[in-house]
Amino acid sequence: MHDVDVVVMGAGVSGLVAARELVKAGKSVRVLEARGRVAGRTDHHVFANGDVIEMGGQWVGGTQTEVLALIDELGLETYKQYDHGDKLVVQGGTVHRVGDQTSDLLQAGGNDMAAIKSELEAMAATVSLSSPWLTEQAAEWDSMTMEAWLVNRTNDDGVRQYWRNMIVAMLCAETPEVSLLHVLFYIKSGDMLDMLFGVTDAAQDSRVVGGTHRISERLADELGTDVVQLNCPVHTITQDADGVRVAYDGGEITAGHVVVTLPPTLAGRLRYSPALPAQRDGLTQQMPMGSVIKIQVAYERPFWREAGLSGQVFSMDDPVGAVLDNTPKGSDQGVLVGFFDGAHARVASRLSRDERQAVAVDCLVRYFGPEAGNVLEYVDKDWTEEEYTRGCYGGRLGAGVWTQYGAALAGPIGRIHWAGAETADVWNGYIDGAIRSAKRAAREILA
């Protein structure tokens, strides 16, 4: 009776994995993608020399078992993130050179930074990942922002600044903008802070040869062009007892179920008939996306390595607060990747591309010396300007939202199922979480 069994909205990793799982189970599926490309938040760029560079989510590793398994299944390969040499930590106008252990970042800041890390992790350990609002201390932790907890916890300006920057690096949002409960949930979801922020054996362990977008490309190839339709922005979802009708620019398609993989703030922009319940609608009104502009800067060679530097920078002073060596495997260039995030991204978003390049390169020269000024190629991607993403890495919840609206984040509504990295309990906000959410949504439909 229906055109297909299931319509999937979005040809990012979660949408394509959901489609793959459903096809495997014998269902007929159509994937509708608003853009003219697949891969959602794992877009890429090709440098003048032919090198592919990742403009969105790029690292995999540690306990991200789902994405590692998928990469393997798809016949793709990974290689290690460059992680040799000293790191730079910038604070109070000084560039500090520290050893190559992840924990040095914490030790550089003194005991209180480490104590706060332990406290956050001890609290995080008690959070219910499947239902954060049912955590024993949910009401208390959701009633305060990360900022409120931090200023109550320590009077040390340097320690506050350190943690503010850590949170921005983690969520692309400022500490007043996120509830303590959300931070704790996210920390546990990503297997604690060393795993989230570490490189070797942690979340930044490896990269995909050719770029992470190849995961989506392989999945789409496997599904075929009959299944994955590009340039189909969906605007309306209508459901009744018989099925669901999904209308997009230029057509519509009927199905038994629909999987919506858009971030909640974008899913809230669709029209639904019947209208969605207040709780779901309210959630979509208050789960904004993070603010980040990712920059990639190519040089003749990775000159920082010669100085014994890893290329890794964590700056509490500068608009480009995090930098890593992003030289692709086998490249004849050297590449640094950096991030404007949170408030810095909002300022940089209003600059012209050239102004932004000047600001970014100025940061890199401060970190690595004048050689960082000899740029071969600069490229950036402002995810807040992308009409069909509107921010990265993902959606976040401010004070009070988890406890009032959390149950509406992933709970299906009739024939509508929600997936995407925002709806994952494990590795929320990551490619790995996107895969988990897709499998969960497919299970809901197959059950």
Place this chain on the structure above:
Amino acid sequence: MHDVDVVVMGAGVSGLVAARELVKAGKSVRVLEARGRVAGRTDHHVFANGDVIEMGGQWVGGTQTEVLALIDELGLETYKQYDHGDKLVVQGGTVHRVGDQTSDLLQAGGNDMAAIKSELEAMAATVSLSSPWLTEQAAEWDSMTMEAWLVNRTNDDGVRQYWRNMIVAMLCAETPEVSLLHVLFYIKSGDMLDMLFGVTDAAQDSRVVGGTHRISERLADELGTDVVQLNCPVHTITQDADGVRVAYDGGEITAGHVVVTLPPTLAGRLRYSPALPAQRDGLTQQMPMGSVIKIQVAYERPFWREAGLSGQVFSMDDPVGAVLDNTPKGSDQGVLVGFFDGAHARVASRLSRDERQAVAVDCLVRYFGPEAGNVLEYVDKDWTEEEYTRGCYGGRLGAGVWTQYGAALAGPIGRIHWAGAETADVWNGYIDGAIRSAKRAAREILA
């Protein structure tokens, strides 16, 4: 060249006033309203006995000079809100009967409550209404929630509870959900707390004979059915150097300018071509609407008056936290109006109508005795369920948003102008503010 000079989206008070101003100045105007009725958030209900009762914004008075003048111009009349007799303040399981001065509400709670009132007003006095983000202490006040300020200010649980309930009554949002800067802005915008919360000579001074929706009906009648088109949900706004094209279900219309009066969270759900700048889009991602369910309960007569009660209740214990005598002028019935707001509204929204009535009447019986159980008619309106409003009284900003996104709230983008109560600097969130915002938007276009 264009179908009309200006398209106005929304036939609530702000849209209709904007249209009226533009027509007065010789412009051709079309008003597109998604619903089958005018009046937006000032909807009404007709009781079985024929009495009209207000289901949305209903009071006018005090320094709300714009709405008072408009009522007069339209030939409508006002009458005084009933404000005689004692009030009831409920806290800690006890119903306290207090005198008829507004300030008794504060005095009942002790000195600290009054001290906090003075402090909030002193801070509010320094806020820039036109540009809250430029207020001298904006960064500090926007970095914290109202909850964080409150728990830092006092350890007294009763005082905290009092102010938490005051804020919920004011914004239909909980103290963790709003930034201190937003609360201060709102207090100043409504001419300080006595004006906001008071009855006689304040914001609850008077009602409109026949209901506030008559303001919109008169405005719409004046404009005519050629101008005001109902049942036209707009989905897309396209602009270029020549003009703007506004597409709705069933048609489209071209113009030189468009005035969008939707609350920002709903305006964010439209499609724009070209896509809106990141700052405006980001604002719409994080200005959720308040949560409120308004109830109206009709009785054979206003029996509370016989007991020397005003009908006014402020309860810190109960789901229906605020109650007033809402008997219409000349009615042969007695009517109480009440509000489920904030977290209470979210719980009540998930109940059936009958369950909700039982909860509400139970509150009224606790306040006024068993006679409150003899209900002639109960009606309620859950504004969070209304597809084209999605919450009342209005939009609010959580911690960090005013300073990062405030400039995008009312600033025009090309041919698109923003109006509506959320964009007002004076009487933000009120009918009066809606009128002011409409006149400002009309001035932008006429300039």
